[in-house]
Amino acid sequence: MDQNINLEIKLPKVPEIELVAIEGLEKMGKYLGIPEDKIGEARIVVTEAVINALEHTGDSNPYVKVEFEMTKERLIILVTDSGKGFNPDEIEEPDIKKKIDSTNKRGWGIKLMKSMSDDLIIESKPTGTKISIIKNLS
Ligand SMILES: Nc1ncnc2c1ncn2[C@@H]1O[C@H](COP(=O)(O)OP(=O)(O)OP(=O)(O)O)[C@@H](O)[C@H]1O
Ligand SMILES: [Mg+2]
DSSP states (O other): OOOOEEEEEEEESOTTTHHHHHHHHHHHHHHHTOOHHHHHHHHHHHHHHHHHHHHHSOTTSOEEEEEEEEOSSEEEEEEEEOSOOOOGGGSOOOOHHHHHHOSOOOOOHHHHHHHTSSEEEEEEETTEEEEEEEEEOO
C-alpha cells in the first residue's frame, strides 16, 4: 500500500503566507521522491488557489484552510475560504489578444490552475468557496 501523507494548514490573511503552503508541499514531495517538474506545476496551482482564497475570504473569518493529500501517484489539494463566493460559470475565459490592450491584465489564475492539474472542481456559495484539485504525480 502506497504511503499517504496528509497536511492541513489554516493560513491567516497575511502577506506572502501562501509560501507556508508551498513549503509544506515541497517537503512532502521531496520525501516521496516526486519529480521536480510535477512539484513545480503543483506549486503554481497551490499559489494561485491560495492567493485567490486569501484575496476573497471574509473579514469575519480572515483565514484560508489548505489541505493536502499526497501519495507517489497523486496529489489532492483542497482550498477553502469564507468569502462571498462567486459563480464560476460567469467567469470569462481570458484571451491574450484582448488582455494586451486591456488595463486589467489579471484573470489568468483559474485557467493556469486548470492547465496544470488533472481535475478542478469549484464549489461556491454565499458563505464561501471550496476548490478541489487533483494532480497526477506519476
Ligand atoms: N475564492 C474565490 N472567491 C470569490 N471569487 C473568486 C475566488 N476565486 C476566484 N474568484 C473570482 O474569479 C475570478 C477569476 O479568478 P482568477 O484567479 O482566474 O483571476 P484573478 O484572481 O482575477 O487574477 P490573477 O489570478 O490573474 O491575478 C476572480 O477575479 C474572482 O472574481
Ligand atoms: Mg487569481
